Amino acid sequence: MRRILASLLMVFSLCGASLAIGPDEILQDPALEARARELSAQLRCMVCQNQSIDDSDAPLAKDLRVLVRERLVAGDSNEAVIDYLVSRYGEFVLLKPRIGWNTIFLWAAAPLLFLPEGSLF
Secondary structure (H helix, E strand, C coil), X not given: CHHHHHHHHHHHHHHHHHHCCCCCCCCCCHHHHHHHHHHHHHEECCXXXXXXXXXXXXXXXXXXXXXXXXXXXXXXXXXXXXXXXXXXXXXXXXXXXXXXXXXXXXXXXXXXXXXXXXXXX
């Protein structure tokens, strides 16, 4: 009995990401849907913070997935959708923030962690 429960738990945990996107969200145009999924994989769920909106089942993630699809249907490019979301939520909405004047310190400081102790000063 425990093996069956463990197996079911594993199956449901592996399938959780595919259950995040509801059938009502999927676009009819396969090309637009593929673009929406690509963009959703790059955007951070503001609730979960370590998941993309593509993987999250949080209500805010669903709202963002719908917003991405609405912008794509309206004719926005991928870059325009990303820029729109960054203007509303800041760079934090991106799972991989862009290099810019406000993030350059974060990008430059990361390699410093790998320097031997005492080599900076």
